[in-house]
Amino acid sequence: MIKSHKNKSIILFLSLVDNFNPYWFVTVMGTGSSSCILHDFPFPGLWLRICSYVMFGICAFLFITLQTALVINILRKVYFKRLRIPQIFYGFFIKSPTNLYWGTYSMGICSIINYIFLILKSSTNTTNYERSNTFIIGIYVLWWAGLILSLIVAWGLTILHWKFNNKNDTSFLKTPIYLLPVVSIVVICSCGAQITMSDLFIYQFNRNVQLLTLVIIAMCWLQAITMVFLVTAVYFWNLYVNGMPDMVSNTSTCFLCVGPMGQGSYGIQLLCSDVVRYIELHYLDTTTTLIAISFFKILGGILGLWLISCGLFFVIYSVSSIFLFINKTKIHNYQKSWWAMPFPLGTMALSTKELWVQYGAFIDIRAFRIISVFFAILCIGSTMLCLIGTCNHYIFKQPIRKKDYDINITIEHIICKHDEG
Template sequence: MSPTPQIELPQQQILPFSLGNRLFDDGQDSNNTNSPTFVCDDQPSWLSRLFFMLNEKLVVNFTPVFFASVMGTGICSNILYNFPFPAKWLQVCGIIFSVVCLVLFLSLTALMIFALYKDSHLWYRIHRDPVHAPAMGCFVMGFITLVNMLHSLTEKSWIYAVWVLWWVAVFGSVYTAFLTFFFSVVGKHRKRENVLKTSNISLAFLLPVVTLTVCAALGGSICPDLPKLNMKITTMVLSFVMWAIAVILAFIVVLVNFWRMFVHKIPATGQVFTMFLPIGFLGQGAYAILLFGRNCVEIIMENSNNVASSSYTSFLHEAANSHNQDLSNLPVILSTALLATSTMFAASLMAFGYFFTFLAFASVLSKMQPFARKPNTQHIYDGTEGNIVQRLFSGFLRFNRGFWSMTFPLGTMSLCNGEMYNLYKGMDAFRYISTIYACILISITLGCLCGVAYNFVKMVITSMRPATSKEMV
């Protein structure tokens, strides 16, 4: 009699372990030398399979890019709470978003600590790997959005606590922009592990740099509520230094990336959302310098009687005394000069931000149907297969964590346009532009949250299906 033929079952997913069930055997059974490659006596429970998939997704493959969700929900909460057309129900929505942001931040921070405990090489990757390390800026910026929302809710009542948290943000921003940027982008490794091809130069290198502008904007926001003059001036000067470093360095990174785009064109479909990142430093930079100009005017006007004799303007009154000049109009002159200069810098950054908004959306649309003749099918929903959601979004880019890259940059443009209107009430156009950016931001953030929920539900449904392994029968 001929031996029974061996039939190989179709393989859907191989689970290397399960909790509460026997592990898959490695084929080295001491009692049977002809045992199959994989043997599973008991089906693992769906909770075990779900735990395994979550562990693979969130712990084993942890990346700081996850904190982009904190940035998106955080800036969304701030804009809703301080909407260009304020309303009580919008403030309530802002508080709800801030709770979501806080939950995400605490959960992801716990995951990062656990991942660092499980994987000793993760610390190296988030400091020196040019792919993963720049995304540590997302962690810092997510923290800053929470501090900003805390200040909006408490104002002067918790100003000392907020100021301490701002100094924590300063440390994180400087650490990320200086050390992480150096080790991951420009530092030379002994094994040359971070040497990049020109085609791999990415706008993601902006992430550790933008943290400085975000921290500078936070300093400008809390400055008016600080109780002492020296605290205000210290905060303003340090914020301006961070702003200047970030803007100059960011323009260098953007310049190099423009050269890469001239040669290699826009990024591939999987990286196309990085085109939104320059909008972040442009919008946040404009917002920070507008706050600097506003704070300069307020401080000078509050201390107008002491400006001419202040130690902060020692050179001016010494020169005036030596030439017998009157400095009675010095407060007005200084205020006007500083505000006008800040406005010109901000308007220039905002104008470039408008251009990059077009460039980013055009790049994304060029990857989708009907604009792309040959779209990358790995990143496009196929309407002929899948569930109703995939058929509904046929031709659109598949949801991935890169979608979160759109949220924070668009939010910064809403902030800077809104602040421009607050300074110059006659320019109503900026108020409406701020509202347009805010509405786009809120829509995309809600879409991203729905995408995260959809992927989680999809993962749960997948885990509840019977597990199949490679068996011989």
């Protein structure tokens, strides 16, 4: 009985590994975003922070599990299926839409970096800055690694897709899936803007490092938001020509358009706030300085509000696309495309809350705090729903064909056969 259960577990694991797709790193994005929102909820509470620890534990478990599955998947392809490196490279980085899903990988890492910084920030006060030196340096190094990875994903995969794209296949134009690699830059910029000019960062790094980081974040944000609107324009063109998507998997992915708007708004508000603080710290209090501070404060508010309004439109469009075809699709059945909802909704929660935090002292905009709570609940609720649906559909009800897997072929057996050969 025990042996039978063990064999079934191994078969299930091999089945999940062989069917691995980088798309599943979207689970890390969703749980990571939810954990950050729970940690800094618009109406904070100790129990919410405790819940954020649990959610981040799930996020870390998913990341480690998926990373392990990726490594084993490559090993099985090399040692068991005898695939060459170019074949593996083609399957992961050139074949569509698999290559586009690597954007979820870099964004998932960004979510983890964000939460680690929030933990460090909340557990540090003015008396123990020196103890946190190593940690803030480590987070800064992780951010640079995330930035390089995001640029490779956004620029590298986009260029590869342009080069090797099947020009006769226009099916993917029906979804905004091409935004995935590009949004990774927007996310890492928001992450950097959150870290830069924080008390810990200012204490550890000098003025030159602060300025260099701010300039790089600004350049990357501007480039990324330009690409976002170019890709969105192509998607809009398809909507005008071919109409709205009529499949449940396509309608769910409409939420992908919300992500860069909410995250872009959050990032530019943080960036402008960082510039304001940089000016206050390193320049004399003159009329020119006051004008510069006012300019960046207003600029952040206008651009942030603009992108929030675009995000709200895409939320309404996404919900409408689902309900307009609710009779044609089995909307109640779980689809893995549901994972396209949590992270974008989370970005709207973050951006609307940040608008209230930065400008609530000047004007009465408490409504944005309520809106932030609304999106936060939707993000966390959809994350929990997707987690339950994923476990139920892909683990407990995973169809296993035993003939496809020889239970005697374990990793050790494969390595032994390779050594003998």
